[in-house]
Amino acid sequence: MFKLESKNVDVFYGSSQALKNVNIEIQNNTVTALIGPSGCGKSTYLRLFNRMNDLIDGIKIDGQVLIDGQDIYAKGVNVDILRKRVGMVFQKPNPFPKTIFENVAYGLRVNGVKDENFIRERVETSIKQVVLWDEVKDKMKRSAFELSGGQQQRLCIARAMAIEPSIILMDEPTSALDPISTSKIEELIHELKSKFTIVIVTHNMQQAARVSDKTAFFYLGELVEYGETKQIFTNPKQEKTQNYITGRFG
Amino acid sequence: MYQIDENKVTRKKKRNQKFVFFLFGAMGYFVVALLVLILTFIIYKGASAISWDFITKMPEEGMTKGGIFPAIIGTLCLVAGSMLFAFPIGVLAAIYMNEYVKDGFIKKFIKQMTNNLAGIPSIVFGLFGMSLFVNKLGFGDSILAGSLTLGLLALPVVIRTTEEALKAVDNTFRQASIGLGASKWQTTRRVVLPIAFPNIITGLILSVGRVSGETAPILFTVAAYFLPKLPTSIFDQAMALPYHLYVISTSGTNIEESRPIAYGTALVLVIIVLFTNLLANGLRKYFSKKVKMN
Numbered sequence: 378m379f380k381l382e383s384k385n386v387d388v389f390y391g392s393s394q395a396l397k398n399v400n401i402e403i404q405n406n407t408v409t410a411l412i413g414p415s416g417c418g419k420s421t422y423l424r425l426f427n428r429m430n431d432l433i434d435g436i437k438i439d440g441q442v443l444i445d446g447q448d449i450y451a452k453g454v455n456v457d458i459l460r461k462r463v464g465m466v467f468q469k470p471n472p473f474p475k476t477i478f479e480n481v482a483y484g485l486r487v488n489g490v491k492d493e494n495f496i497r498e499r500v501e502t503s504i505k506q507v508v509l510w511d512e513v514k515d516k517m518k519r520s521a522f523e524l525s526g527g528q529q530q531r532l533c534i535a536r537a538m539a540i541e542p543s544i545i546l547m548d549e550p551t552s553a554l555d556p557i558s559t560s561k562i563e564e565l566i567h568e569l570k571s572k573f574t575i576v577i578v579t580h581n582m583q584q585a586a587r588v589s590d591k592t593a594f595f596y597l598g599e600l601v602e603y604g605e606t607k608q609i610f611t612n613p614k615q616e617k618t619q620n621y622i623t624g625r626f627g
Numbered sequence: 628m629y630q631i632d633e634n635k636v637t638r639k640k641k642r643n644q645k646f647v648f649f650l651f652g653a654m655g656y657f658v659v660a661l662l663v664l665i666l667t668f669i670i671y672k673g674a675s676a677i678s679w680d681f682i683t684k685m686p687e688e689g690m691t692k693g694g695i696f697p698a699i700i701g702t703l704c705l706v707a708g709s710m711l712f713a714f715p716i717g718v719l720a721a722i723y724m725n726e727y728v729k730d731g732f733i734k735k736f737i738k739q740m741t742n743n744l745a746g747i748p749s750i751v752f753g754l755f756g757m758s759l760f761v762n763k764l765g766f767g768d769s770i771l772a773g774s775l776t777l778g779l780l781a782l783p784v785v786i787r788t789t790e791e792a793l794k795a796v797d798n799t800f801r802q803a804s805i806g807l808g809a810s811k812w813q814t815t816r817r818v819v820l821p822i823a824f825p826n827i828i829t830g831l832i833l834s835v836g837r838v839s840g841e842t843a844p845i846l847f848t849v850a851a852y853f854l855p856k857l858p859t860s861i862f863d864q865a866m867a868l869p870y871h872l873y874v875i876s877t878s879g880t881n882i883e884e885s886r887p888i889a890y891g892t893a894l895v896l897v898i899i900v901l902f903t904n905l906l907a908n909g910l911r912k913y914f915s916k917k918v919k920m921n
């Protein structure tokens with residue numbers, strides 16, 4: 378069984394179609410990169426897996442999206458529970474206007490966890506997992522805005538991990554960061570792979586090649602090619618893919 | 628083939644630019660000068676009237692002597708009362724509109740209505756307030772009726788500034804919170820509102836400035852012509868600064884003699900408004916710092 382799966386997925390914003398018949402199967406504990414020119418539907422596709430698109434007025438979704446074999450758009454699915462299984466990281470670091478500690482504790486608190494000891498443990502574990510502990514352990518009560526952009530982004534990853542999801546979605550998580558912070562996050566992705574299934578949108582071809590096992594190339598709402606990252610970057614089957622990764626358009 | 632005299636073009640561009648800058652600059656300074664002129668005028672005319680007695684004493688001798696204490700208290704009561712009414716309703720309405728209602732006809736309709744509400748002349752609010760609060764609901768001429776009327780006037784301002792403040796909050800904050808399993812209300816209360824709060828407060832205080840100077844809405848709902856005692860309940864009538872100013876400038880017992888008091892009153896009113904604006908700025912800065920901390 379696949380961890381994530383989409384079957385014949387179409388997405389419409391009003392009358393304009395953003396995704397056309399997209400079929401992808403993603404294995405557990407892998408990193409999948411979504412690449413393609415701006416506006417091709419990468420973010421839209423990513424947001425399918427935690428039903429974040431539901432927040433958008435006038436959106437229409439057809440087809441099936443499955444997590445662990447379960448259709449997450451089926452009737453009776455508890456969206457809150459679904460979202461707890463899926464963490465999300467955004468392009469711009471967006472810590473909440475709270476302390477470093479409360480940022481990471483947030484997901485536990487809104488889900489009704491009251492045991493302060495447990496919360497403290499989870500916060501510490503999560504921050505250690507993103508290799509941020511040494512940098513922030515003495516200022517847990519300080520505002521998260523005092524951290525650098527790269528630290529903020531790692532904090533946001535920790536925040537997503539605190540509620541122990543099994544999937545992490547990342548939408549261009551390093552595009553607002555400097556090269557050093559970027560490579561730290563890339564290392565992190567490597568390490569997190571053993572625990573999570575990761576889907577990452579990126580505009581950076583080298584990054585896709587470095588961090589991912591599989592790569593999906595989107596163009597104008599269609600999935601043009603999906604396969605082993607190595608094969609996509611060395612020996613793409615489609616001409617469009619070839620043109621894109623060699624920088625001829627997009 | 629065509630030839631361009633580079634120098635000529637550049638010179639012309641520069642000349643145009645200079646002219647436009649001059650024009651804009653002149654307009655800018657004109658506005659500043661106007662403001663300074665008005666302020667100087669009021670300070671010049673009113674400063675001599677202002678004294679400790681003036682702001683703490685009752686009016687005397689047919690309002691030609693004495694102070695404006697009851698009018699100051701009256702205005703403060705009205706402002707506080709109107710905000711007590713407009714702020715919670717306005718903020719909740721804006722939250723509902725911005726966070727809960729889907730884009731579409733209903734939202735557009737409510738928005739349009741709010742805008743229309745903002746465009747209604749204040750005297751019409753006064754008339755409506757009189758008919759509804761004073762007569763129909765039987766509050767009589769009272770601080771309650773006046774506050775509610777002023778509150779209605781402030782409502783669209785509060786709604787609009789709150790909406791702007793909420794809109795300015797980046798959507799990824801909402802997505803991040805929802806993505807962690809938070810409900811919409813948790814997201815609004817714990818993430819969106821704290822971020823928007825400094826701007827909401829600013830809007831609130833600006834509407835205070837607006838409300839404190841209004842005359843028409845209080846004309847038939849609360850304002851007493853001459854009432855040399857302080858209100859003791861929300862069902863009492865009260866004097867108010869703008870109305871007091873109007874009265875002693877148009878129909879006092881001796882208009883010429885009470886001129887200095889009129890300017891003094893105007894100065895007090897201006898100071899209150901300027902002070903609330905300063906307060907708005909201060910609070911916004913204070914809260915934008917604080918917001919990051921809790």
Ligand SMILES: Nc1ncnc2c1ncn2[C@@H]1O[C@H](COP(=O)(O)OP(=O)(O)OP(=O)(O)O)[C@@H](O)[C@H]1O
Nearest residue numbers: 390394395413414415416417418419420421422433
């Ligand atoms: N909220 C929305 N309402 C209407 N149309 C939208 C919305 N979000 C995206 N779209 C449209 O859907 C298409 C796909 O957008 P999407 O954001 O998924 O692209 P993307 O591949 O992530 O682009 P980028 O690389 O620029 O982030 C675009 O044509 C976009 O204009």
Ligand SMILES: [Mg+2]
Nearest residue numbers: 419420421548
């Ligand atoms: Mg995108």
